[in-house]
Amino acid sequence: MATLKRSDSIADNMPEALKQSRYHMKKCFAKYVEKGRRTMKLQQLLDEMENVIDDQVERTRVFEGLLGDIWFSIQEAVVNPPYVAFSIRPSPGFWEHVKVNSANLSVEGITVTDYLKFKEMIYDENWAKDANALEVDFGAFDFSLPHLTLSSSIGNGLGFVSKFVTSKLSGRLENAQPLVDYLLSLNRQGEKLMINETLGTVGKLQMALIVAEVYLSGLAKDTPYHSFEISFKEWGFEKGWGDTAERVKETMRCLSEVLQAPDPMNMEKFLSRLPTVFNVVIFSPHGYFGQADVLGLPDTGGQVVYILDQVKALEEELLLRIKQQGLNVKPQIVVVTRLIPDARGTTCNLEFEAINGTKYSNILRVPFRVENRVLRQWVSRFDVYPYIEKFTQEVTTKILDLMEGKPDLIIGNYTDGNLAATLMASKLGITQATIAHALEKTKYENSDLKWKEFDSKYHFPCQFMADIVAMNATDFVIASTYQEIAGSKDRPGQYESHAAFTLPGLCRVVSGVNVFDPKFNIAAPGADQSVYFPHTQKQSRFTQFNPDIEELLFSKVVNDEHIGYLEDKKKPIIFSMARLDTVKNLTGLTEWYGKNKRLRGLVNLVIVGGFFDPNKSKDREEMAEIKKMHELMEKYQLKGQIRWIAAQTDRKRNGELYRCIADTKGAFVQPALYEAFGLTVIEAMNCGLPTFATNQGGPSEIIVDGISGFHIDPKNGDESSNIIADFFEKCKVDPGHWNKYSVEGLKRINECYTWKIYANKLLNMGNMYSFWRQLNKEQKLAKQRYIQLFFNLKFKELVKRVPIPTEEAQTPVSEPAARTQPSASVKRTQSRWQKFFGA
Numbered sequence: 001m002a003t004l005k006r007s008d009s010i011a012d013n014m015p016e017a018l019k020q021s022r023y024h025m026k027k028c029f030a031k032y033v034e035k036g037r038r039t040m041k042l043q044q045l046l047d048e049m050e051n052v053i054d055d056q057v058e059r060t061r062v063f064e065g066l067l068g069d070i071w072f073s074i075q076e077a078v079v080n081p082p083y084v085a086f087s088i089r090p091s092p093g094f095w096e097h098v099k100v101n102s103a104n105l106s107v108e109g110i111t112v113t114d115y116l117k118f119k120e121m122i123y124d125e126n127w128a129k130d131a132n133a134l135e136v137d138f139g140a141f142d143f144s145l146p147h148l149t150l151s152s153s154i155g156n157g158l159g160f161v162s163k164f165v166t167s168k169l170s171g172r173l174e175n176a177q178p179l180v181d182y183l184l185s186l187n188r189q190g191e192k193l194m195i196n197e198t199l200g201t202v203g204k205l206q207m208a209l210i211v212a213e214v215y216l217s218g219l220a221k222d223t224p225y226h227s228f229e230i231s232f233k234e235w236g237f238e239k240g241w242g243d244t245a246e247r248v249k250e251t252m253r254c255l256s257e258v259l260q261a262p263d264p265m266n267m268e269k270f271l272s273r274l275p276t277v278f279n280v281v282i283f284s285p286h287g288y289f290g291q292a293d294v295l296g297l298p299d300t301g302g303q304v305v306y307i308l309d310q311v312k313a314l315e316e317e318l319l320l321r322i323k324q325q326g327l328n329v330k331p332q333i334v335v336v337t338r339l340i341p342d343a344r345g346t347t348c349n350l351e352f353e354a355i356n357g358t359k360y361s362n363i364l365r366v367p368f369r370v371e372n373r374v375l376r377q378w379v380s381r382f383d384v385y386p387y388i389e390k391f392t393q394e395v396t397t398k399i400l401d402l403m404e405g406k407p408d409l410i411i412g413n414y415t416d417g418n419l420a421a422t423l424m425a426s427k428l429g430i431t432q433a434t435i436a437h438a439l440e441k442t443k444y445e446n447s448d449l450k451w452k453e454f455d456s457k458y459h460f461p462c463q464f465m466a467d468i469v470a471m472n473a474t475d476f477v478i479a480s481t482y483q484e485i486a487g488s489k490d491r492p493g494q495y496e497s498h499a500a501f502t503l504p505g506l507c508r509v510v511s512g513v514n515v516f517d518p519k520f521n522i523a524a525p526g527a528d529q530s531v532y533f534p535h536t537q538k539q540s541r542f543t544q545f546n547p548d549i550e551e552l553l554f555s556k557v558v559n560d561e562h563i564g565y566l567e568d569k570k571k572p573i574i575f576s577m578a579r580l581d582t583v584k585n586l587t588g589l590t591e592w593y594g595k596n597k598r599l600r601g602l603v604n605l606v607i608v609g610g611f612f613d614p615n616k617s618k619d620r621e622e623m624a625e626i627k628k629m630h631e632l633m634e635k636y637q638l639k640g641q642i643r644w645i646a647a648q649t650d651r652k653r654n655g656e657l658y659r660c661i662a663d664t665k666g667a668f669v670q671p672a673l674y675e676a677f678g679l680t681v682i683e684a685m686n687c688g689l690p691t692f693a694t695n696q697g698g699p700s701e702i703i704v705d706g707i708s709g710f711h712i713d714p715k716n717g718d719e720s721s722n723i724i725a726d727f728f729e730k731c732k733v734d735p736g737h738w739n740k741y742s743v744e745g746l747k748r749i750n751e752c753y754t755w756k757i758y759a760n761k762l763l764n765m766g767n768m769y770s771f772w773r774q775l776n777k778e779q780k781l782a783k784q785r786y787i788q789l790f791f792n793l794k795f796k797e798l799v800k801r802v803p804i805p806t807e808e809a810q811t812p813v814s815e816p817a818a819r820t821q822p823s824a825s826v827k828r829t830q831s832r833w834q835k836f837f838g839a
Contacts, residue, residue: 010070010088010096011109017067018105024062027052029102033081037122039446040077075492078118085110085118092151092486093496093515113510116502123449124504136790138472139511141783145776147516154486155479157518158765161772162264164518168775169262176202176259182771186240186275188329189405193275198236202259208235209256213249221246225326240275243326271771272764275325279332279407280314281399281424282307283417285391286381289337289363290346291356295649297344299381302679303413303437305651307335309528311361313755317763319359330360332403336395336420338384339365341376364402366395370804377805384416385462385799392423399424406430409766411478413437415463418470426473426784431770433762434474436484438676439467439494441501448501459802461503465795468498468512473787475769476519478762480677481698485522486515491696494676495520507794519769523761524702526754527679531655532686534746535662542656549653549660552645553606560646563612564633566604567640572728573604573666575658575689577648577680580610580625582673585694585714587628589671592721594636599725602732603666605638608645608657658687665731665738667692669724673714675699685709685749690741692724708748709741 018025028049032040040048053059063071070088078085085099097115100107110118113135120128127133146164148154169176180202186193199205212235219228223245232238242248254270257263284307287299291308294300311333318331335355343349353363368375368387375387399407411433412421418434425432440463441447444454451460471477479485479495487493498513533540553573556565566573574593578584586609593605607629614623633642648654658668668684670693675681678699684691685708693699695711703709710727712720731738773780 011098011107013066014070014098014107017070021062024053025105032079032084033102038079042074045077080118080121085115093154112500116508120502120504127504134507136507136509137511139514141786144779154515155482155520155522157521158768160518161768162268166262166264166267173202178775180205182774192238193240194238196236196238206259209252213252216245216249219245239327240325243324247324271767274767275327276767276770277408277763278329279403280409281407282335282411283420284413285338285416285420286384288346288348290348293346298378306525309755311355312357313759315358315361317759333361335363337365339367340378366391382458383802386802386804388416388419392420396424415466419466422470422473431766432474433476433478434470435478442494442497448503451503461506461798469787469791471513475773476521476765478521478523480524481701482522483697484676485520521765523758524753525758527683527686531651532683534688535659542652545653545656549657553643562645564642564644566643571604573606573661573664574669575606575661575666576669577608581621585671585673587625589669590632592717594632594638596721599721600641602725602728605642609647658684658689662687662689670694670699671714678702682753685745688742688746691745708744
């Protein structure tokens with residue numbers, strides 16, 4: 001039986017596939033078109049097919065071979081009688097479009113433009129027929145750049161760029177001149193680094209490296225750089241090669257090998273050692289960005305935790321690299337967010353705040369301004385776009401003053417932060433990174449086609465346009481998982497969903513984001529290992545929380561923090577902690593547990609999330625889940641076996657809670673229907689808890705199934721609960737079984753999921769892509785012009801539709817409401833910070 005191969009064309013193979021079951025397919029297509037114009041997902045196609053072919057054996061036979069391969073690759077169908085057009089995704093990142101005539105089953109391959117027009121006919125026929133409708137094609141500017149070609153390579157941009165740069169510099173000696181020119185451009189506030197004009201050609205640099213290596217061979221390995229700095233300067237070398245003779249010799253040998261016979265590993269190693277990044281700006285404008293009392297406030301959650309942990313790791317890695325480079329430089333990391341005068345008891349009305357646990361990192365808050373007044377209140381992340389341009393202009397002026405020059409790297413977060421980063425990076429000519437965290441387009445079905453329905457609340461056109469502007473402008477993209485970029489076999493990734501889409505009446509995006517672009521990289525975050533550490537580290541544990549946690553888990557008192565109780569305290573505990581919503585599926589886990597008598601006999605269940613009283617929630621979905629949780633506890637008579645604890649926000653206590661669960665020889669369960677990354681999985685594994693996590697999304701990449709934990713199918717509760725029960729039965733027979741998975745989970749985390757690994761990867765990307773953008777500056781400039789045109793003519797017009805709130809309490813303000821200096825416990829040395837903040 002024929003099967004579909006990647007090299008096969010859908011348009012060429014589909015006629016034969018349909019012909020094999022022509023009778024049934026004619027009936028199916030007649031069924032599809034009888035309701036007129038509409039869009040259909042795969043499940044709808046299958047459901048209607050079931051009505052036509054009611055015999056299950058016959059349906060199975062129809063889907064054998066080629067037709068099944070094609071049919072189960074369908075992501076969407078558009079019915080426009082007599083035609084049905086299909087968007088087919090045979091593998092991640094690859095899309096084909098065909099239309100089938102329902103009358104005779106003839107098949108024709110169509111372009112993405114034609115497919116989008118098919119969709120538009122349903123929502124705005126005049127727009128679909130307009131020959132001059134605006135089409136956006138960012139891919140038109142990428143023809144000269146190399147791209148990855150395999151689905152499995154998506155997200156490995158750094159490695160690909162390293163190989164391509166190596167090939168470009170290979171061959172004749174003069175091919176390496178761009179690298180020499182790049183080294184000549186390196187400086188720190190006007191002071192030359194690495195080499196000066198004396199070594200302006202490849203030949204001169206090669207000869208000087210030979211002389212320098214011979215000289216260094218005669219020195220003790222730990223000889224400090226300043227001991228031979230004068231001699232090196234005479235030969236054309238400047239600071240930055242290393243702090244000792246050994247380090248300088250290693251770096252020089254690495255460059256010699258790159259110039260003589262380039263290979264990707266040496267290229268990446270050499271570029272990672274260059275003194276390129278000292279000052280970093282990180283944008284996160286929306287929500288309440290602070291270090292305390294902000295989690296749970298509107299639009300304020302994991303992104304704040306991510307950035308604060310990221311900053312600590314980046315500063316630590318920068319300090320190490322600067323020391324190894326032999327430089328006496330203090331790095332600066334500035335997190336830029338919005339100043340909110342009505343700060344609801346937080347520090348979000350303070351212009352400046354030192355970041356705890358760092359020496360040289362700060363939060364800078366700049367207000368949103370409307371004409372001559374400061375916006376005083378919180379603004380939804382969907383409504384921030386009218387303020388971003390002016391906000392970024394003000395930030396840019398302040399950053400240039402504070403840092404006494406341009407930053408070296410700008411990192412955006414979420415749509416608004418990525419747009420701000422794009423505007424600043426474009427103005428200053430600086431390397432830019434973007435981190436999406438979450439792309440709203442994938443959260444709301446048909447949010448592009450039905451944008452008019454959503455516009456008054458969400459302003460999706462602003463969001464989607466800002467996303468594709470930032471994604472195309474940025475030098476590199478940081479994703480936490482492969483699935484974030486390109487999804488899985490069955491589900492497109494968040495970025496992939498921006499490849500082509502349409503906003504009827506506004507614009508048709510025929511090429512928005514290409515996931516095969518080498519700018520895409522995967523750098524998974526870690527958990528704060530000062531908070532989330534193994535339960536076996538007894539000396540480090542937060543024992544002050546033990547009485548609270550004992551009460552939290554085992555007290556029989558019902559109050560606002562916990563309900564239910566655990567009768568048998570000797571049983572291990574399976575534990576889950578998440579928001580109480582449909583996707584996180586805590587009620588699903590509760591039902592699995594309730595149904596599985598074997599599992600109930602082996603373990604207790606602890607759920608952490610939400611409120612107990614639905615009236616306390618303002619979210620309809622959460623209210624429904626609260627009611628469902630109460631119903632399940634009653635239906636399965638879980639009294640004495642379940643403890644439901646309200647949502648917890650104290651990170652340190654949560655860390656100790658994980659460890660206390662580990663003390664019971666329990667496990668962590670993450671049952672989400674879909675999870676983009678899975679930070680709680682990382683936290684649990686850091687604490688030594690064996691972990692069972694959803695196979696839908698990021699956790700399936702974090703855990704190696706059956707080795708460092710277990711994958712569970714959230715759509716098959718019986719199977720999932722039995723996997724958990726099997727584990728605990730084996731633990732009863734073999735006490736070492738639990739320890740095996742605890743240790744393997746920790747090993748997996750320490751190999752792949754720590755903030756140290758993340759910071760090292762991010763700075764390596766910063767170095768590599770800084771060189772990459774110089775190699776491709778003409779192409780970068782051409783695309784930037786197109787982006788600027790699109791931003792000014794389209795995006796800024798869309799922004800005018802977003803209403804500006806009127807605030808009775810607001811009065812004209814020219815300066816932010818408050819300023820603070822760094823805390824007394826953290827001494828700052830940057831004179832500019834002191835000058836700026838009046839210290």
